[in-house]
Amino acid sequence: MCAVVENSVLPKKKRSKAPLVLILILLLLIGSVGSFVYASMRPMPSSSEAVMFEIPEGTGTAGIADKLQKEGLIRSALLYKVYLKMEKEGGSFKAGSYQLYPGLDYAGITAALNEGEGAKPASVKVTIPEGLTIPQIADRLSEAGGWDAKSIRQLAREPEKFADVLPDGVPSEEGLTYALEGYLFPDTYEFSTDASAEDVVRRLVKETTTKLKAVPDFDALLKERGxxxxxxxxxxxxxxxxxxxxxxxxxxxxxxxxxxxxxxxxxxxxxxxxxxxxxxxxxxxxxxxxxxxxxxxxxxxxxxxxxxxxxxxxxxxxxxxxxxxxxxxxxxxxxxxxxxxxxxxxxxxxxxxxxxxxxx
Incomplete structure (x- = not known):
């Protein structure tokens, strides 16, 4: 009788999961970096209110990028510098004054800065002295920039249009002649000649909010006075x-x-x-x-x-x-x-x- 010898079955070795985990981590990192870069390169929210952007003589691309971020025109100075290097741009930027609108992408900003003074649309300077009333401010804006005084006065009665820039919500007290009286900050402004009356009023209201927030301990002092x-x-x-x-x-x-x-x-x-x-x-x-x-x-x-x-x-x-x-x-x-x-x-x-x- 012959003995039957069965084939020996060797136990299978378990495959290590470490490479798979590393790949997943790498993919997550790449995805996170990609998302961050994409978010940081997106244009800022669009606005019809121009930002006066000044490039002093001798300012390099790094300084310009930092200034663009500081003034709210781009999200990341670092990524804009990388963009300029990859696109071989920045060498033609010219010193001068520019009216740049939030919402421009990198290409739009770069094109504007390459054009030098030609990038600056027609503008007008208006000085609003302290102590003026809404009708007086409306007349001054009309004389200096051609905005319709009647439209300015009407906008001063429509505070809800400016709720997003008012310092403490929409004034709702009874008996107000102009709801925005006292909210148009007196100062010297420069406006694009194609700005609308609403753009102009918004700028003046926003300046009041900005000035109030800049007062040291404003909220505490206001609360103290009740x-x-x-x-x-x-x-x-x-x-x-x-x-x-x-x-x-x-x-x-x-x-x-x-x-x-x-x-x-x-x-x-x-x-x-x-x-x-x-x-x-x-x-x-x-x-x-x-x-x-x-x-x-x-x-x-x-x-x-x-x-x-x-x-x-x-x-x-x-x-x-x-x-x-x-x-x-x-x-x-x-x-x-x-x-x-x-x-x-x-x-x-x-x-x-x-x-x-x-x-x-």
Missing amino acids: LTVHELLTVASLVEREAVVDSERPLIAGVIYNRLNKPMKLQIDATVQYALGKQKDRLLYSDLEIDSPYNTYKHEGLPPGPIAAPSLKSIEAALQPEASDYYFYVTKKDGSGAHWFAETYEQHQQNIEKSKAGGK
Whole structure:
């Protein structure tokens, strides 16, 4: 009988999973880097508001790329530098001024910078002085840039269009003549001549928000005073219309708060002039009787909103008023624009007589 010898079955070796894991990790890394690069190279959100971009003489491509990122025109200076190197671009960039619109891709920005001064569309500079009202600002914009004054005034009554750039939501107080009164920041601006009236108003509103955010400890100071942004701008506009001498702004703000806390009617002539819709060198007693929520001779507390465009100095004074026991002030008649301040009505009357006599 023959013995049958069965084939021996050797145990199979287990394959290592390490290479597969490494491949998966590598693919994930490549995907993550690719996603990051793609996201970083995407154009910024489009905007009809141009950014004035300056390239000083002697600035290299690295400095230009860094400046583009800093001014919100690209997401990554590093990737733009890589792009320029790969495309063999950047050597023809010219120093000068450019109006670049957020939303341009790398190719668009590069083409604009290659064109030098020719890349700058026609533009116009407009200066908005402190203390102007909406109608006055509208007229100035119309004269300087040809924007329709009526359209500007109408836009000032449509704050919801600018909700995304307003500092504290849409003003909704009752009785407002112009909802955006006090929200168009006084400054010097440069606009493209093809900018719309809405673009212009948006820029001025946005500048107010920017300036407020730049004030040190703004939120804490606002909370300390117990004010909304709208109330702050209202007080600041009163200070703007009342003060001529900068050093007196905090003191005048303090007088306003003293009267509000008493409470006493503010009796500020500028609010009556605003209610009248025109400036008068001298108010009549009949003017003080005008039926308007802005008339602080008839109504206690603040008017419904600002009565002019306040300067940053007036805003800071309204945030940090000078403490005093004063409740009254009257303008000196010596041409200085300064005031006499008084704690009592009797002292105030004496100051009025002194002012009439031209005393110092």
